[in-house]
Amino acid sequence: MHATLSGDVVRAGERARERFYDSSGYGHPVDGGSLELAPVEAAHLLYRGDLDAVEGPDGTAMDFRAFLSSAAVSEIAFLVYKDLRDRGFYLSPARADWSDSPAVRSAVDDPAVDFVVYPRGSGPWDDEVAHRVGVVSEREAVRAGDLGDLVLAVVDEESALTYLATEHRAVSGTSExxxxxxxxxxxxxxxxxxxxxxxxxxxxxxxxxxxxxxxxxxxxxxxxxxxxxxxxxxxxxxxxxxxxxxxxxxxxxxRFDRRLRVYERLRERGLVPKTGYKFGADFRTYADVESVDDLGHSELLIRVLDREHTFSPRDLALDVRLAHGVRKEMVFALVDGEDPSEDDSDGIEWLSVTRLTP
Amino acid sequence: MHATLSGDVVRAGERARERFYDSSGYGHPVDGGSLELAPVEAAHLLYRGDLDAVEGPDGTAMDFRAFLSSAAVSEIAFLVYKDLRDRGFYLSPARADWSDSPAVRSAVDDPAVDFVVYPRGSGPWDDEVAHRVGVVSEREAVRAGDLGDLVLAVVDEESALTYLATEHRAVSGTSExxxxxxxxxxxxxxxxxxxxxxxxxxxxxxxxxxxxxxxxxxxxxxxxxxxxxxxxxxxxxxxxxxxxxxxxxxxxxxRFDRRLRVYERLRERGLVPKTGYKFGADFRTYADVESVDDLGHSELLIRVLDREHTFSPRDLALDVRLAHGVRKEMVFALVDGEDPSEDDSDGIEWLSVTRLTP
Known part of the structure; x- marks a missing residue:
C-alpha cells in the first residue's frame, strides 16, 4: 500500500480508507475516496506492520524505524497514541478541520489538546468525545491555566505513561x-x-x-x-x-494573603480547612463538621497557587499520588493576582487532579 | 518558690534543685546548691504549676501566660519541650557548659541542636544521649548541610508536631x-x-x-x-x-549532570536506579536485581539535590510521607558543586529522612 508524507499529512489511497478508517478509525477520509493520516497514525500503522513504508518528500521509503527517528513524528506522541490504542480506544489527532462532529470540533478547539479519545466502542464517525488528551514529557512545564477538562498524558524519562485527569470543580460543605x-x-x-x-x-x-x-x-x-x-x-x-x-x-x-483568601472562601462555603502540612499541602478540608467529637475523614487536600503557576509534572504526580494514598482528592486553588474586591467572582479556580486509568 | 530571670537564665534556690533537678531533670545545679534553668524549662514548670511566677529583671512577677508571651521564651521551643516531656523524656537545652557528660557536650556542639533528649529512664546525670533535636517552624528553611544525626521537630502552623529523623547512611546492593x-x-x-x-x-x-x-x-x-x-x-x-x-x-x-553522577554511583554500588517519577523522586532503587522476572520491591526513593539546598519542612514532610506510604525509605543524594574528579570521595552525601515517633 502506498503512503506519502507531505507536510504534516500522510496521504494514502482508497484501499487505505477502507482498511484503516472504516474498520479502525485511523485518519480522515477526503474527497475522491482517499485517506489522510496524521504522522503519528501512520507511525502506528507502520509499527503494526499494516503499512510497510511511508514515502518521504524526497522519494525515500521510510520504515517504522526511519519514520520514528525522523522529524515528522514526535516520539512521545507516538508512545501515548500506541498506549491508548493498546487499551482499545480509537482516537484522533486534534485537527478541527478533520471532523464534521460538533463534539470533536469543540473538543479540539484548544492548543493544549493533542488527541481526542472516543468512548470505547465509538469512533470518529460518532459525535462523542470521552477524553481530551494533552501529551507532555515529564520535564515540560505545564501551565495551570491550560488545565481543566483535560487529561494530561505524561511520558516519563523511561517512557512509562501516567494519565492525570484535570477538572474544574465546585467546593461546598455544610459546616457551620x-x-x-x-x-x-x-x-x-x-x-x-x-x-x-x-x-x-x-x-x-x-x-x-x-x-x-x-x-x-x-x-x-x-x-x-x-x-x-x-x-x-x-x-x-x-x-x-x-x-x-x-x-x-x-x-x-x-503567600499569606493568597492563603487567607482561600481559607475564607472555604469557610464561607461550609468547609473546615485545617493545615495540610503533614501531606505537604496548604489545607485538608472537612465538609460536614458538627462537632470535633464526631469528626469524619477529611476529603480534600488543597494547595494554594497563583493562577500563573506552571506545574512540573513530577510535582503534580507527587501530590496526586500522596492524596490518593490517603484517600483524599487533590485540589489546587488557583488564585488570581488581582485585588479580589475588584472581582465579581471570588477569583479562585478549583482544579481537581486525579490519577486516571483509561 | 522564688525564681528570677536574668539574661537567658532563670535562677532558683536550693529547694528547686532538689525538686526539679534531682527528681525530674530540669536545669543544672550550680555551685552553692542553687539551680539554673533555661527559660523554656521555667516555662514548663510554670505551665505545670510547679512554679507560680518568675520574677523579671524589672521586678514584675510573670505567670505562665506572661512568661510565654514575653521575649524570654520561644513558643515553638516550648511546644516541643512540652511534647517530649509529655512523652516521658527528660531533656536539656543545648548548652555545652551545663553538662559534665562527654556524650552531652559532644552532642550539643552544633548550632542546629536545640535540645538533647536522654534515653527513656535516663537523665542529665547519665552520660547518654538518645536524640539531638533541632526545633523549626513549618515555614523555616532548613539547610541540607545541617541535617544528619539530628531529629527535626517541626511545629506546623496549627501547633502540631512532627519529628523527622535525619541520618547519613551508606547505600549498597548486589546487582550486577x-x-x-x-x-x-x-x-x-x-x-x-x-x-x-x-x-x-x-x-x-x-x-x-x-x-x-x-x-x-x-x-x-x-x-x-x-x-x-x-x-x-x-x-x-x-x-x-x-x-x-x-x-x-x-x-x-x-541537573542532568548531577543526576548522572548519582546514577553512576548507585550502579557502581550495586543498586539499580529506575525513574522515581511516579513518586515525585529522581529514582527508586532495587538493591538485588538478578533478573527482571524476579524483581523485588524497590527499597529507596532518591531525590538528587545540590548540597547547598535548603529544604522547606513542608516539602520534606511530603516526601517522607509518600515514601512511608509506599514502604520505601526517602534518601536525599546531596551532590556538591565541585568537579567530582577533583574530589577523592565521590562527592555525594546520602541523607536518609524518616518519620519518628519518639
Whole structure:
C-alpha cells in the first residue's frame, strides 16, 4: 500500500480508507475516496506492520524505524497514541478541520489538546468525545491555566505513561458554628492564644488546637484562623484584624494573603480547612463538621497557587499520588493576582487532579 | 518558690534543685546548691504549676501566660519541650557548659541542636544521649548541610508536631550484569532506542523499558541509562557518550549532570536506579536485581539535590510521607558543586529522612 508524507499529512489511497478508517478509525477520509493520516497514525500503522513504508518528500521509503527517528513524528506522541490504542480506544489527532462532529470540533478547539479519545466502542464517525488528551514529557512545564477538562498524558524519562485527569470543580460543605463575639486573644510571634475560650470555638467550629487535653484549656489559633475570626468579629485582638494579617505577612510574605483568601472562601462555603502540612499541602478540608467529637475523614487536600503557576509534572504526580494514598482528592486553588474586591467572582479556580486509568 | 530571670537564665534556690533537678531533670545545679534553668524549662514548670511566677529583671512577677508571651521564651521551643516531656523524656537545652557528660557536650556542639533528649529512664546525670533535636517552624528553611544525626521537630502552623529523623547512611546492593560491548543505539530527542538489543540489557541489567511485550522487542533507554552504558562501552552511539550527555543537558540543563553522577554511583554500588517519577523522586532503587522476572520491591526513593539546598519542612514532610506510604525509605543524594574528579570521595552525601515517633 502506498503512503506519502507531505507536510504534516500522510496521504494514502482508497484501499487505505477502507482498511484503516472504516474498520479502525485511523485518519480522515477526503474527497475522491482517499485517506489522510496524521504522522503519528501512520507511525502506528507502520509499527503494526499494516503499512510497510511511508514515502518521504524526497522519494525515500521510510520504515517504522526511519519514520520514528525522523522529524515528522514526535516520539512521545507516538508512545501515548500506541498506549491508548493498546487499551482499545480509537482516537484522533486534534485537527478541527478533520471532523464534521460538533463534539470533536469543540473538543479540539484548544492548543493544549493533542488527541481526542472516543468512548470505547465509538469512533470518529460518532459525535462523542470521552477524553481530551494533552501529551507532555515529564520535564515540560505545564501551565495551570491550560488545565481543566483535560487529561494530561505524561511520558516519563523511561517512557512509562501516567494519565492525570484535570477538572474544574465546585467546593461546598455544610459546616457551620454559632460563635460568640468579642473573644479575647493574644498574638504571639506565629500563632494566637485564647486563654479563656468559649467551648464552641474548638468544639463546634473546629478552630485551633488545644494546648493540652485538659478541659477549658488554652486554644492555639493559627494566624489564618485568627485573621478570619478577627474579621468576622468573633475574635478581639489588639490592633484588630490588620495586626494579625500584618503578622502573617511578616512570617510568610504575600503567600499569606493568597492563603487567607482561600481559607475564607472555604469557610464561607461550609468547609473546615485545617493545615495540610503533614501531606505537604496548604489545607485538608472537612465538609460536614458538627462537632470535633464526631469528626469524619477529611476529603480534600488543597494547595494554594497563583493562577500563573506552571506545574512540573513530577510535582503534580507527587501530590496526586500522596492524596490518593490517603484517600483524599487533590485540589489546587488557583488564585488570581488581582485585588479580589475588584472581582465579581471570588477569583479562585478549583482544579481537581486525579490519577486516571483509561 | 522564688525564681528570677536574668539574661537567658532563670535562677532558683536550693529547694528547686532538689525538686526539679534531682527528681525530674530540669536545669543544672550550680555551685552553692542553687539551680539554673533555661527559660523554656521555667516555662514548663510554670505551665505545670510547679512554679507560680518568675520574677523579671524589672521586678514584675510573670505567670505562665506572661512568661510565654514575653521575649524570654520561644513558643515553638516550648511546644516541643512540652511534647517530649509529655512523652516521658527528660531533656536539656543545648548548652555545652551545663553538662559534665562527654556524650552531652559532644552532642550539643552544633548550632542546629536545640535540645538533647536522654534515653527513656535516663537523665542529665547519665552520660547518654538518645536524640539531638533541632526545633523549626513549618515555614523555616532548613539547610541540607545541617541535617544528619539530628531529629527535626517541626511545629506546623496549627501547633502540631512532627519529628523527622535525619541520618547519613551508606547505600549498597548486589546487582550486577554481564553485558556485551558495542550494542548499537539510536538517539532520539529524549531517549535512545536499541532496535536489536541483547536480552541481558533488560533481562539481567534492568536497563530500559521494552516498547512492547513482544519478544526481542525494541528497548527504550532513558538518557541517563544511555549515558552510563555509553561510558561503560556497552553502548555504541553516534557521537559517543558525549552526544548523549549533550542531549541530556539540552533537555534538563545542569541537573542532568548531577543526576548522572548519582546514577553512576548507585550502579557502581550495586543498586539499580529506575525513574522515581511516579513518586515525585529522581529514582527508586532495587538493591538485588538478578533478573527482571524476579524483581523485588524497590527499597529507596532518591531525590538528587545540590548540597547547598535548603529544604522547606513542608516539602520534606511530603516526601517522607509518600515514601512511608509506599514502604520505601526517602534518601536525599546531596551532590556538591565541585568537579567530582577533583574530589577523592565521590562527592555525594546520602541523607536518609524518616518519620519518628519518639
Amino acid at each position: 458554628a454559632d460563635l460568640p463575639e468579642g473573644v479575647s486573644g493574644e498574638l504571639l510571634s506565629d500563632r494566637l492564644l485564647l486563654w479563656d475560650p468559649p467551648a464552641a470555638i474548638y468544639d463546634q467550629g473546629f478552630y485551633g488546637q488545644p494546648l493540652d487535653d485538659r478541659d477549658g484549656d488554652v486554644i492555639q489559633l493559627s494566624l489564618l484562623e485568627a485573621a478570619f475570626l478577627a474579621r468576622e468579629g468573633v475574635l478581639d485582638v489588639e490592633g484588630g484584624p490588620e495586626a494579625v494579617v500584618e503578622r502573617g505577612r511578616a512570617v510568610e510574605g504575600e | 550484569a554481564d553485558l556485551p560491548e558495542g550494542v548499537s543505539g539510536e538517539l532520539l530527542s529524549d531517549r535512545l532506542l536499541l532496535w536489536d538489543p541483547p536480552a541481558a540489557i533488560y533481562d539481567q541489567g534492568f536497563y530500559g523499558q521494552p516498547l512492547d511485550d513482544r519478544d526481542g522487542d525494541v528497548i527504550q533507554l532513558s538518557l541517563l541509562e544511555a549515558a552510563f552504558l555509553a561510558r561503560e562501552g556497552v553502548l555504541d552511539v553516534e557521537g559517543g557518550p558525549e552526544a548523549v550527555v549533550e542531549r541530556g543537558r539540552a533537555v534538563e540543563g545542569e
